[in-house]
Amino acid sequence: MFETFCRTLQSHEPFITVEITPPHGASMTPILEAIEKSGINEKITGFSVTDNPLAKLKMSAVLSAIKVQQRFGKPVIATMSMRDRNKLSLQSELLGANDFDIRLILALTGDPAKLSDQPQVKGVLERDSTLLLSIIYRLNNGVDYSGKTLDPAPKPIYPFAVSNAYAKEMKQLMKRMVKKLDYGARAIITQPVFDLDNARELLEIFEEAKAQSIRESAKEAQLILGQFPVVRARTATFIDDKVPGIHVPKEFIDEMNLAAMDGEAKEEEVGFALSKRIYDEIMALHPKVHLMTHNRFALCARLIRE
Numbered sequence: 285m286f287e288t289f290c291r292t293l294q295s296h297e298p299f300i301t302v303e304i305t306p307p308h309g310a311s312m313t314p315i316l317e318a319i320e321k322s323g324i325n326e327k328i329t330g331f332s333v334t335d336n337p338l339a340k341l342k343m344s345a346v347l348s349a350i351k352v353q354q355r356f357g358k359p360v361i362a363t364m365s366m367r368d369r370n371k372l373s374l375q376s377e378l379l380g381a382n383d384f385d386i387r388l389i390l391a392l393t394g395d396p397a398k399l400s401d402q403p404q405v406k407g408v409l410e411r412d413s414t415l416l417l418s419i420i421y422r423l424n425n426g427v428d429y430s431g432k433t434l435d436p437a438p439k440p441i442y443p444f445a446v447s448n449a450y451a452k453e454m455k456q457l458m459k460r461m462v463k464k465l466d467y468g469a470r471a472i473i474t475q476p477v478f479d480l481d482n483a484r485e486l487l488e489i490f491e492e493a494k495a496q497s498i499r500e501s502a503k504e505a506q507l508i509l510g511q512f513p514v515v516r517a518r519t520a521t522f523i524d525d526k527v528p529g530i531h532v533p534k535e536f537i538d539e540m541n542l543a544a545m546d547g548e549a550k551e552e553e554v555g556f557a558l559s560k561r562i563y564d565e566i567m568a569l570h571p572k573v574h575l576m577t578h579n580r581f582a583l584c585a586r587l588i589r590e
Contacts, residue, residue, distance in 0.1 A: 286387055286442060289359040292329055293471060293506050294322060298571040300328045300588065301361065301508070304352060305579055306343035312351045317581060322581035325356045327588045332361035332574065335565050336368065339400035339407075346377060350384045362386050363446055364416060367394030367407045371429055374419055382423075382438040390444040390473070391416040417467035422469075446470035447486075448529025449477045449510060454489055460580075461493035467500040471504070473574045475529045476512035478536055480565045485511055487570055508572045511563055513580075513587055515555035517544040556586070563587055 291301050293299050302324055307315060321326055335345035341541060349362035364374065376391065391414075397407035419429050426437035442507060445464040451457050461472055477483045490507040495504075514520045514532075516553065517540035524532035536558055543554035577584045 285359055286355070286440070289330055289388070290442060290470070293508075293572065294504055296571070298329075299506075299508070299573070301330050301574045302328050302333050302346070302578045302584055303574065304350040305334045305337065306345065308340070310342065310343070312348055312532070315350065318579065319352075319356070320580050324581045324584045324588070325358060325539070327433075327585060328358070330359040330361065330388070331356070333363060333367045335363035335392065336396070336397045339367065339397050339405065341400075341402055343468040346381045346386055349381075349386050352356060353386065357413050359388055360386065361390050363387040363390040365392045365394030366411065366416060367412055368402045369396060370408050370410050371415060371419060373408075374416055375423070375428055378419065378423060378441065379434075381415060382441065388438060388442050388444065389416070389420060390446065391420070391469070392446060394589055410528045413445060414463060415466045417464065417469060421468045439479075442470050443468055445472050447472050447474050449465055449475040449486060450482060450529055450531035454485055457486075458489040458496075459492050461561060465493055465497040465505055466499050468499060468501060468506055470507055471500065473508045474510045475527075476510040476523070476576060477533045478512075478514075478530075478562060480503055480562065480569065482531060485567050487533060494515065506572055508574045509568070509570060509579055510574050511559075511566065512576045512578060513555055513556065513563070514540070514557035515552040515559070515583070517541045517551060521556075542545060556583075560587060567574065 297500040333345045333349045336342050346362045349360040392410045397405050420441050421428055424441055425437050428434055428436055443478045447457055447461055464472060474486055487507060494502045494505060520532050520537050520540045523530050540555055544551040575584050
């Protein structure tokens with residue numbers, strides 16, 4: 285399953301993953317049923333599961349990933365945030381996940397603990413996401429972080445990393461990409477892209493990053509372009525104003541605002557059309573896409589199908 289997943293990623297075939305946010309509750313069943321109802325599981329390469337995004341309490345990402353992978357037989361990328369774990373906890377969770385065949389790991393530094401909805405929560409944060417990447421590198425060589433042999437050794441773990449989609453100085457993004465590739469990332473997933481020129485620039489700097497990386501594995505690394513279908517004008521404005529590392533073109537926001545003046549139905553129609561256009565353009569340019577939809581799986585399925 286994982287070998288096929290990685291071959292698809294490295295090929296010219298379409299590669300599509302869909303993000304799942306676990307519930308603020310003790311059951312994945314409603315989310316699994318929503319996925320099944322949408323049929324999205326039949327149209328994609330795999331899923332990813334978030335890890336307490338914005339430091340808001342959700343069900344465990346790794347345990348949720350086990351449920352999804354067992355239910356649909358699709359590979360699942362489990363996110364692990366540095367914010368909530370020290371190196372002991374990271375290794376322990378990776379080894380446990382490995383035994384349940386959760387072997388695609390997205391390494392994140394994590395949103396700051398100050399954003400949490402839990403009172404007086406504190407971050408752990410021994411280091412940024414490169415610590416997790418370095419732990420995975422050691423585990424893949426059969427040893428723990430201290431160099432002690434693991435018995436038995438874990439099955440191969442496939443590390444992923446993230447990148448902003450936009451910066452005033454795009455070369456700064458390239459330097460961060462080089463660092464993550466040097467630490468062994470197999471692929472880098474970007475924040476959502478709303479502009480084809482932005483996508484082209486990201487692909488260019490990613491190729492430069494691969495050329496500069498000291499790691500041999502970087503030659504086969506891939507860039508996965510984030511996509512976030514927007515059907516509300518206020519969402520487009522909020523993303524552009526408040527979310528670092530994302531740029532929504534003014535033309536996109538203007539069209540959404542004009543559509544909103546004619547009611548929600550028109551707003552959704554125009555938003556979907558704009559989102560569909562950029563999705564189709566990016567799939568034609570570089571068919572490696574990660575869809576983020578806040579569990580709106582029917583919208584996601586429609587984006588792929590139409």
